[in-house]
Amino acid sequence: MALTAPLFASMSFDYLIAGGGTAGLAVAARLVENPSVNVGVIEAGISHIDDPNILTPWGVLQLLGQPEYDWLYNSTPQANLSGRFIPQSRGKGLGGSSAINAQLLTFASRNDIDDWGNLGNNGWSYDDLAPYYRKFEDYQSPPPDVAQEASAEYINASAHGYGGPIRSSFAPFYTDLQQAWTPTYENLGIGADGDMRDGVALGGYTNLMSQNQEDHSRSYAGNSYYQPNARRLNLKVLTEARVNNIIFDKIKEGNDLLSATGLNFTVNGTHYVASAKKEVIISAGTVESPKLLELSGIGNAEILNKHSIRVLLDNKAVGENLQDHPIIEYTNQVNDGVITQDQYIFNKTYQDEARLLYQTNRTGPLTSVITQYAPLSWSQMLPPDQQTRPQDLINQYLPAESYSHDSPPGLREQFDLVKKRLVDPREAMACDGMLAGAGLPTPNPSTGRFDLVSRTSFLAHPLSRGTVHIRSAEPSEPPEFDPRYLSHPLDIIMLGDIALHLQRVGKAAPLSDLFKGNGTVRGPAFPNELNSTSVLDYVRQLMNTGWHPIGTCAMLPRDKGGVVSPRLKVYGTVNVRIIDASIAPLHVRGNTQSLVYALAEYGADIVKADQAGS
Numbered sequence: 355m356a357l358t359a360p361l362f363a364s365m366s367f368d369y370l371i372a373g374g375g376t377a378g379l380a381v382a383a384r385l386v387e388n389p390s391v392n393v394g395v396i397e398a399g400i401s402h403i404d405d406p407n408i409l410t411p412w413g414v415l416q417l418l419g420q421p422e423y424d425w426l427y428n429s430t431p432q433a434n435l436s437g438r439f440i441p442q443s444r445g446k447g448l449g450g451s452s453a454i455n456a457q458l459l460t461f462a463s464r465n466d467i468d469d470w471g472n473l474g475n476n477g478w479s480y481d482d483l484a485p486y487y488r489k490f491e492d493y494q495s496p497p498p499d500v501a502q503e504a505s506a507e508y509i510n511a512s513a514h515g516y517g518g519p520i521r522s523s524f525a526p527f528y529t530d531l532q533q534a535w536t537p538t539y540e541n542l543g544i545g546a547d548g549d550m551r552d553g554v555a556l557g558g559y560t561n562l563m564s565q566n567q568e569d570h571s572r573s574y575a576g577n578s579y580y581q582p583n584a585r586r587l588n589l590k591v592l593t594e595a596r597v598n599n600i601i602f603d604k605i606k607e608g609n610d611l612l613s614a615t616g617l618n619f620t621v622n623g624t625h626y627v628a629s630a631k632k633e634v635i636i637s638a639g640t641v642e643s644p645k646l647l648e649l650s651g652i653g654n655a656e657i658l659n660k661h662s663i664r665v666l667l668d669n670k671a672v673g674e675n676l677q678d679h680p681i682i683e684y685t686n687q688v689n690d691g692v693i694t695q696d697q698y699i700f701n702k703t704y705q706d707e708a709r710l711l712y713q714t715n716r717t718g719p720l721t722s723v724i725t726q727y728a729p730l731s732w733s734q735m736l737p738p739d740q741q742t743r744p745q746d747l748i749n750q751y752l753p754a755e756s757y758s759h760d761s762p763p764g765l766r767e768q769f770d771l772v773k774k775r776l777v778d779p780r781e782a783m784a785c786d787g788m789l790a791g792a793g794l795p796t797p798n799p800s801t802g803r804f805d806l807v808s809r810t811s812f813l814a815h816p817l818s819r820g821t822v823h824i825r826s827a828e829p830s831e832p833p834e835f836d837p838r839y840l841s842h843p844l845d846i847i848m849l850g851d852i853a854l855h856l857q858r859v860g861k862a863a864p865l866s867d868l869f870k871g872n873g874t875v876r877g878p879a880f881p882n883e884l885n886s887t888s889v890l891d892y893v894r895q896l897m898n899t900g901w902h903p904i905g906t907c908a909m910l911p912r913d914k915g916g917v918v919s920p921r922l923k924v925y926g927t928v929n930v931r932i933i934d935a936s937i938a939p940l941h942v943r944g945n946t947q948s949l950v951y952a953l954a955e956y957g958a959d960i961v962k963a964d965q966a967g968s
Contacts, residue, residue, distance in 0.1 A: 359621035362592045363628050367394040369961070370617050370630040371637055372597040372646060374399075375450020376575045376947070377934040377954040378637030380490070383519070383579040384958035386589045394628055395591040396619050399425075399447035403581060408453045409571040410712065411525070411563070412720040417454040418443050424454060427641055427835050429899075434840035440899050442678075442835055444641055448593065449576030451639070452564070452947060455901075456724040456789070457572060459522050459562040460944030461487065463729075464553035465781055469771045473764070473939050474911040475920040480553055486955035487551070487948065488515030494523040494567040503528045504560040504725075505536040510549035519578040520951060523567035524560065525722040529693055531807055531868055535726040535788060536560060538865040542858075544734050550727075550944070556782060558728035564947065570712075570721040575951075595621045598829040600634055600650040600930060602666060612652075612666055613928040620829070632965065633929040637954075640903040640936040641822055644673035645833040647907065647917070648824045652924065661827045667926040671915045674762060675908045676820035677941045678837045679785075679812040679900030682849050682893055684856035685877030686869040688805050695719055695789070696806070724789050729782035729814070729943050732848070735855035743851075744777045751844040752817075762819070764914030768940055772815050776848075782943035784852045786811040786859070806877050807869075809860065811852045812900040814943040817842035822906045839897065849897060850889040857884050902946045907936040921964060922957055933957035 369385055371378045374397030382393050402423070407413040417423040419441070427442040445451035464480040471479045493514035496506055504524045514522065539545045539558025548555030564573045583589050598618045604610060616629040636643050647653055651666030653673060658665045688694060697704040711718030732744040752773050775781040788809045820837035840846045860866060860873035869875065874883070880892050910916030912925050918937050924930040935950050942949060 357590060357592055359592065359595060359619075359624065359626050362394065362590060363626040365392070365394065365590060365628070367392050367590075367628065367630050368632045369393045369635060370628055371395045371635045372617055373397065373450070373636065373638035373642070373934070374448045374580070374591055374593065375445060375637060375639055375934070376452040376950045377450075377957070378635075379449060379575040379579040380519075380951060380954035381635060381637060381933050381958045381961070382589060382591075383583045384955065385961065386583055386586050389588055392588045393590070395589070396595050396597050396617060396628065397448055397591065397593045398596045399445070399593065401593050402447035402449070402453060403576055408449075408574070408576070410720055411457060411565060411570065411572060411723050414454060414456055414723060421446075423447060425641075425832070427832055430834060430836040432837070432839050434846070435894055435897060440837065440839065442641065442899060442903065443901055444639060447576070448580055448591070449574045452574035453572070453576055455945070455947055457563040457565055458724050458727065458787075458945045459564050459948050460727055460729070460785070461550050461553065461948055462942035462944060463781060465775060465778070466940070466942035467553075469775075469940055470909070470938070472771060473767055474914060475909055475939070477920050478909070483952050483956060486952040486959075489518055489955045490520050490948075490951035491515030491518045492521050494521055496524040500524050500526050503533060506560065508546040508549055508555070508559050510552060513549050513551040519582070520564055521566045521573040521578070522562045523565050525563055525565065525725050526570060526717045527719055527722045528560070528725065529695065529719070531688070531692065531694065531865070532560070532722070532725055532788070534864040534868060538859060538862050539728055542862050544728070544730060550729065554780065556729050556731060556734065556780065558726070558786065560725050561727040563723065563725065565721070570716045595619045596829060597638070597646060598625070598649065599646065601627060602650070611928045612926055612930070614930045633931060633961065635961070636930065636932045637934045639934050640676070640906050641833060641835060643932055643934055643936040644822050644906040645824055647672050647924070649827065649829055652926070657823055661824060663827050669917060669925060671763070671908065671910075671917050673821050673823045673906050674819070675905040675915055675939070676822055676837055676903060677816055677905045678820070678839075679814065679902040679941065680816055680839050680845065680849060681810050681812040681898050681900040682853050682856070683808045683810045683896060683898070684853060684860060685806050685808045685879065686860050686873055687875045687877065688807055688868055689870055692805070692868050694805065694807050695722075724787050726788040728786035730784055730786065731779050731781055732776055732783035732851070733779045735784060735851060747844060747847060748773050748777060751847075762915055764910055764916075765819070767914060769817065771940065772817065775815055782814045783848065784811045784855075785814055785943055786856070808877070809856055811856055812902075813845060813848055813852065815941055816845050818845050837899070837903070840894075846890060846893050849893045850886070853889050853892055854884055854886070900945070902941070904935045904938040904941055904946060907932045908939040909937040910939045921960055931957070931961065
């Protein structure tokens with residue numbers, strides 16, 4: 355029998371999960387391991403299970419910006435980017451953004467997670483979260499030929515997880531550009547000094563991907579957490595259903611606390627109510643989770659009153675503390691005869707060749723997305739004569755007296771930790787990458803080739819803070835997404851240093867051997883050599899998003915800007931939790947995929963432990 359909205363609403367659930375994305379499906383899969391626990395998941399997108407565009411690694415280009423797969427959020431006009439709108443892609447369907455991301459498996463540092471505990475979150479440290487990084491992962495050792503091409507000798511196999519839902523493996527195909535990455539960083543003295551999974555190592559290397567080694571298809575929450583559990587009688591997943599708000603009863607427990615009884619949701623214009631006997635878990639993501647709280651009457655009373663929403667719980671921190679990785683690119687023109695990934699994307703002859711390779715033996719360029727990576731400290735990115743620059747700039751832009759009573763609660767504590775990380779020679783300030791040798795879709799008119807290659811790098815610990823808030827009381831309307839990029843003046847200076855670093859890397863062999871003019875011939879967007887003055891305009895013109903938003907329902911003490919407690923419960927509620935990237939109080943190095951899987955695994959165990967003790 356097909357699962358319909360009326361049937362779903364008639365069922366009895368112990369837990370209701372709003373959002374069938376990366377975190378929501380992982381949490382659901384762990385909760386239904388107990389056959390006596392009934393779990394319902396409500397997802398606004400369509401299923402997309404077994405969709406070849408999702409399963410094919412390079413299918414990402416058919417996903418981003420497409421309304422069938424992508425919610426297509428847009429920022430507000432960004433004042434520090436000449437009024438530009440910055441698109442924010444978020445996955446639309448089962449698996450959420452794990453279904454449309456570029457599949458990098460990179461990892462937070464030890465200090466990144468320890469700092470969450472330092473902000474007042476007991477039970478949150480790198481050692482607390484490390485078992486859950488292992489729990490989600492199934493590391494697959496590469497064959498000898500792949501290990502050689504990927505320069506995989508840095509891997510410490512004992513640091514990885516085995517037998518988890520998400521496969522981690524190396525792509526089987528690398529262009530000359532990709533293979534030049536690691537030796538270039540080694541020649542610059544910034545090669546990988548260990549496995550990033552240990553939370554300490556830095557340097558340039560070939561990264562793992564969330565990919566099945568057997569057939570080199572995407573491994574994501576949809577096919578790795580949900581599909582193996584889809585036939586369980588105690589798991590029901592309803593797609594194409596929008597959650598409107600949480601339904602509460604108010605009870606007395608010393609103080610007035612809100613007790614959730616279910617979720618109000620809409621399918622094809624009809625409203626339904628699903629009931630939860632134990633808990634409601636919000637896993638709608640950094641953009642939608644604060645919106646759902648506000649639509650439910652939890653948030654800044656001024657915002658709620660403006661939209662005629664009854665205030666059940668006044669918490670000004672909801673939707674605040676938004677952090678995203680701002681990214682900058684540097685584009686070079688390659689020598690004649692150097693193959694970039696663009697040929698396999700935009701040239702029909704190469705497309706057909708690549709498609710045939712993938713269909714017949716699951717290899718070739720369609721298996722290889724972002725496979726080059728380099729977390730680097732600020733000092734590693736600077737010339738030898740500028741090694742005092744990080745501390746000098748910290749003293750100038752983040753002096754202790756710069757904090758005022760108008761600063762958001764808890765921001766001083768966050769910045770005090772970030773300052774330490776920015777000057778730490780063993781902590782990543784930025785993370786370099788290269789999109790499988792891909793450049794820009796601009797053919798050389800004289801040859802018909804696509805001969806540009808872009809390298810990128812994002813700021814790991816930005817100081818700018820933004821917001822996500824409702825625009826109206828209408829659940830179908832996207833929230834106002836305002837990252838306030840570059841609102842802290844040190845962010846643009848750090849991104850400028852990153853861009854100058856990318857310029858230097860492009861002039862180093864063996865990458866420079868593949869570039870025209872040994873790395874001195876740049877792309878058309880900004881063809882001139884960058885210097886300390888022009889680089890700031892360069893950043894304003896070309897800065898974009900790394901698509902890693904976090905923090906809008908921060909796990910912090912209530913008086914320090916917190917929305918959830920260390921047990922992930924929404925302050926002022928008895929039984930509402932948030933488990934997704936929105937609870938991260940402070941950004942981490944690397945992309946957020948592995949972080950969210952680990953958070954979800956830990957969160958599921960927290961739910962189980964609290965229920966066992968109740």
